[in-house]
Amino acid sequence: MSLKITFLGHSGFLFEGGGARVVVDPFLTGNPAAKHKPSDLKCQYVAITHGHADHVGDAADIAKANDATLIANYEICDHLARKGVKKTDPGNIGGAIQTSFGSIAFTPAFHSSSYEGTYMGMPGGLVLKFPEATVYHLGDTSLFSDLKLMGExxxxxxxxxxxxxxxxxxxxxxxxxxxxxxPKVAIPCHYATFPMLTSDISAFQPQGVETRVIKPGECWEYA
Incomplete structure (x- = not known):
C-alpha cells in the first residue's frame, strides 16, 4: 500500500490513503504557486493547522462543495460553521480525533493565529495517521525543543x-x-510562494533523513 501526496503549493497538501482523501491548509485562491482550483479538489476531510488566511484559504468552499468534514481547533471550526460549513469536528492541542482512515492529532506550534480580525485559537500542527503512513504537518512554527518529543x-x-x-x-x-x-522522509513547505519568503532551500539537508522536494501540483507516493 502507498500513501499518495499531492503538493498544492505553500503549505497545502492532498493526502490519499486509507480509502479517504484529506486536504490540509488549502490556500489556492490568491496563491501564485497553486496549480489547482478549489473546484478541482474532491475530498472527505479538510483539516487546518491554524487560522491565518494562507492556511484557511479555500477550506470553507472546499468543505461545502464536497460535504466534507472540517477538522481544526474549536475557534476555526466555529468561525467556518458560521460561513456555512455543515460538518465540523473540533479538537485541540494534545487531543486526537478518530476518522474513517485513522486519526488526526493536534500538536503545538510557536506562531500566531487570527483570521478576518478574529482570534482563531492557538496555532498548531497535525499528525495524520493513515494505514499506509503517519504524517506530521508542522503548520507554521519556529524551531522549538518539544519537536523532539513530538517525534518520540x-x-x-x-x-x-x-x-x-x-x-x-x-x-x-x-x-x-x-x-x-x-521521520523517514522530510518534505519542505511554506517557501518561495511570495518574494518575502526565501526561495533558496539548499540548506535544508537534514542528516540521516531523506529529503523529498515536491513541486506545486506534483504528486509523490510513499510506499
Whole structure:
C-alpha cells in the first residue's frame, strides 16, 4: 500500500490513503504557486493547522462543495460553521480525533493565529495517521525543543516542515527540526510562494533523513 501526496503549493497538501482523501491548509485562491482550483479538489476531510488566511484559504468552499468534514481547533471550526460549513469536528492541542482512515492529532506550534480580525485559537500542527503512513504537518512554527518529543510520541514516517524564514523556520532550522523528529522522509513547505519568503532551500539537508522536494501540483507516493 502507498500513501499518495499531492503538493498544492505553500503549505497545502492532498493526502490519499486509507480509502479517504484529506486536504490540509488549502490556500489556492490568491496563491501564485497553486496549480489547482478549489473546484478541482474532491475530498472527505479538510483539516487546518491554524487560522491565518494562507492556511484557511479555500477550506470553507472546499468543505461545502464536497460535504466534507472540517477538522481544526474549536475557534476555526466555529468561525467556518458560521460561513456555512455543515460538518465540523473540533479538537485541540494534545487531543486526537478518530476518522474513517485513522486519526488526526493536534500538536503545538510557536506562531500566531487570527483570521478576518478574529482570534482563531492557538496555532498548531497535525499528525495524520493513515494505514499506509503517519504524517506530521508542522503548520507554521519556529524551531522549538518539544519537536523532539513530538517525534518520540508520534514516530511519523513523513514530516512536512516550513522553511521559508521570516514567519517560520529557515532551511537550516528546518533541517535541525527534521533531525530531532527523525521521520523517514522530510518534505519542505511554506517557501518561495511570495518574494518575502526565501526561495533558496539548499540548506535544508537534514542528516540521516531523506529529503523529498515536491513541486506545486506534483504528486509523490510513499510506499
Amino acid at each position: 510520541l508520534y514516530k511519523p514516517d513523513i514530516a512536512i516542515i516550513p522553511v521559508g524564514d521570516r514567519f517560520t523556520m529557515n532551511p537550516t532550522h528546518g533541517a535541525t527540526a527534521a533531525q530531532w523528529i527523525r
